[in-house]
Amino acid sequence: MPLIWRVLGTNAAVLVVALAVLVFSPATVSSSPRAMEVVVLVAGLAGMLALDYLLLRRAFAPLERLTDFARGVDPLRPGDRAQAGEAVEPQVADATRAVNEMIERLETERRDSARDALAAQEAERIRIARELHDEVGQTLTAVVLQLERSARELRDAPVQRAHVEEARELARTAAEEVREIARRLRPEALDDLGIASALVSLATQSARHAGVRVAHEIDPQLPPLDDDAELVVYRVAQEALTNVARHSGADAARLRLAPAPPASPGGPPSEVVLTVSDRGRGFDPAALAGGGERGIRGMRERAVLAAGRLELESAPGEGTTVRLTVPVARGPRA
Template structure:
């Protein structure tokens, strides 16, 4: 029954009962007698109480809908308001849930296009850094070598410093290009890419251990890229913001799929709002139907980033592509 008919029926019943009583056994004298006043006040109180209950019950679904709308987050899909209450409220809740379905689908589609364009741009920049800037710096190094061979003794030290600065710049350009385009992922597979990622961050001051067995299920190409990018972003956040000395990458099989865990012993993020990095990880997780959780580590210290990827059709055992051991620094 709709909210309108509930309230109308209640008020009608109350008025009909009141009229019947006034036309029957109940009378009102002038002046009003105490017994008559008591009957009128009691009837009014009952009518108001029942009206309040009907309105409270009828409007409760709308209050729940308001709370659901206030906490809705397209990066955490699946939460829906329960369809209940009068016909108008139930129809409104159904319409809201349908709108959320459409928005989540559109968000996932637009995020997929944006991330695909981002990966293409990363590849283009990496190629230009490697082919253009890298070759230019290599030519500068060769020219400096020839200058050093012919330079006077008092200038050779300065030329040598220029060579070292150019060589360091070339190494940095190559490192950036590798991060933009994970060639090891394309050539050796996900397990080797994660181990290489741990080694790369270890070389830059953060001690990173890895536990990546070689018998994990093989994932589709887009899922492997999501796992790699999430691990890369999590370690980048750890190195930049966590103040951690140690971190760990674990990639393992679970009951209904595989799970990536990146943990550290840093200060965590406390009450700080999630930044663009975590938002990007959530968007990538949505593309492959994975669940991402960012929460404090054991005993409230550090941060754990967990990416759970459900079992996908056609997944088989991951072939071993590298002889690198599963654990280590």
């Protein structure tokens, strides 16, 4: 039944009941109403309003549930859809479908815009990494070579030679840091060897530069991922390990990449799960703010790009676990 007719029918039923009470009950109202008659009329009116409220609340309950759902939609947690339920009015079912279609469009548009933004960001990373390596890095290497020649020429001036050698070591350190920054901006292993080798390299770099030992476990039977999904997995792992080094206080972490259990026994896996965990100080996710919030939000936005989902588990004193789930490639990769 259309909602408008249901509301009209509810109000009509209440009025019919009130009319029947007035017609068939012995209650009467004097031309000069007495106090008791006023009390009866007020009580009757209150009863009619209460009955009308209960009936209308039941009629509008599906719309209230739809409103609550729409208010709780989180664009960084895609996939949720409103459920109309059974035996609902056509208008409610239509409104539910319209809300779901709107959410689908918004998620698609957000995913497309995020993909464009990420592509632009990665292109800029590649450009900066290339310039750092080819220009700044080469310039610093030339400075190191020049200082080495100057040091050899100052054999008879030990004090000046010591200053030149100190400057040479500073220049060499700067050149190594520039190359490391270039590698972090765009990991060559990801382009050349794939996500498994890139994550192993990332774990090694974390141990060497951040002092965090990373026990890595990469499933050898890993199903193929799209290029976007591989990039998202790498960046989320990179951000998660950076957070371990900066905030957890832990000196060890665990990184695992493996297929998710298949939906049907014996079937192929449809998702891949990245897990980065530590046993550090942990935190309350509900109280997260500032830079940490931006870091988590960035990981969630990347997960949306790959049509995946990001889960964060942490509590003070109990460590932190970041879990990213992304779908496998739909077809053979080029």
